[in-house]
Amino acid sequence: MNWGRWRYTTMAITLVISAGARGESLTYHDSIPVQPTGWGYGLSVPQFEPALGTLEAIDVRFSGHIEGTAGFESLDAMAADVLLEFAADLTLTGPSAFEALAQPQVSWMASATGFDGVIDLGGASGQTWLDVVAADVVSVNVPTGFGLGNDWVGAGVVSFWASSAGNSRGSGTGNLLLQFEQNAWAGLAVTYTYSVPEPATFVAVILGVVVLQRRRRGDAEARRMAR
């Protein structure tokens, strides 16, 4: 095999590899509406339809959101610092021991004077934070090789269980009033990345290579006849 033939063969293989499959992705969503923390609900998305192509990757994005208010009133006679943390743990479990944990949280360190005489979560000895929002997004890649993604492939649905558990806390003085109001919601997005074979492109490339090789042979034959 001469250099010219190698060059054509290499080009043909490259073209086949690059043009033989096309990458595609498909994303499904589900969510749990906002409500007081402490819920647990099922979520589901369609399984990957194998007729679409070859499943290459599964990406699960789980987002946990909390919102609400946080406040305190120091009842001590002297000034003090108060630490508040507005937080929750949102857990998602799924097939094949799939698990994701989102931990949205926001915290504050506040200074307060001695008790101002009014329990109003405000004034000099207290403070309130309204419309507090915190989010945490977790991405998990689900292995698909060696049959690990079988639970995600088919004509049915992939079922998940999502739950929220509040974890707000506050500390500071020995005489202290803390108040947290919290709602939580969660979102789920499952993205299937797959490859689609393209027979038409494949055949066209092969034909092109064959034509080029035949033309080159024809040219070589003509030069030899001319001599």
Place this chain on the structure above:
Amino acid sequence: MKQAWGRGTWAWTVCAVGAVVCGVGRAGADMVSHASSVPLTATNWTDDLSFPMFDPSRGTLEQVDLTLSVSVEGTSQFENLDLAPAVVLTHVLTETTVLGPGGSPAMSVPTMYFGVDFVADFDGAIDFAGGSGRTVSIAQDATDTVSFLDAGELGLFIGAGTIALPIASSAFSGAGGAGGLVALMSTATLANATLNYQYSVIPAPPAVWLGMIGMGFIDWVRRRSG
């Protein structure tokens, strides 16, 4: 030589030994105690523990012992506002510190309370009771003693007036565990302090010698009359 240990000589010897024994007996250790206290007060307070100073005419001050007993009284109240049961963690830490006569920290008495309560989902009423709330009473006691032995520090306790030792009591409390939560922590402390002055009594030489002289006089009178 036999005459040297006659009746008179024996009387002198007994007299001298008796006087010395009496003198040594009076030179032993003794102790005087004073008390001071701060009534039950919401934490984050400062005050003074006042004690009479040591009267140097009593003897030589050898050691001062300060014993501090701290009692904590409080309540931990909370209500879980979540839709699900929750484990609510509460804590109350207190620290009561006394400064020595030189102004440096002499002792610190800490107390610790940790509460772990499992409560149901919100029952609809913020009353720190029912299935979703708790009211927990906190009562704790702690005692510690510190001794002052340094001559420089002991000197600050000696005098005719009173000595005031600054005392401060602070607390650190908190609660957490649910997303929606109302918590009310109340903490108060009281302090009882005892100050012991340990001292050695100085023997009284005039009394010893007066006794010996008196016994000698009696012996002389008996010999003269005999």
